[in-house]
Amino acid sequence: MKILVRNLARTSKEKELYVLFAAFGSVTECTLVLDKETGESKGFGFIEMPKTDEALAAIKKLNQSEFGKSKIRVKSSE
Known part of the structure; x- marks a missing residue:
């Protein structure tokens, strides 16, 4: 599930995002979208988790949670 x-937060790193979601199960892809000119985060990213139950658990637990001094929003992109 994507x-x-x-x-x-603009200071978020891809590795930190990966670790956050890996706590809920297998992560096959983690992509933090970066600004081409500055190389900084654009404030969003995508996670791919192959097991739907693990992905749904991560969405439920992490949506509206604090991560890197920001309240993140997490939902299925499918």
Whole structure:
């Protein structure tokens, strides 16, 4: 299942995002969208989790949670 993560702090790192979601199960892909000019985060990213039950648990637990001093929004992107 592909997951959209929004409202990330501009200082967020891809590895931190990966670790956050890996606590809920297998993560096959983690992509933090970066600004081409500055190389900084644009404030959103995508996570791919192959097991639907693990992905749904991550969405439920992490939506509206604090991550990197920001309240993130997490939902299915499918």
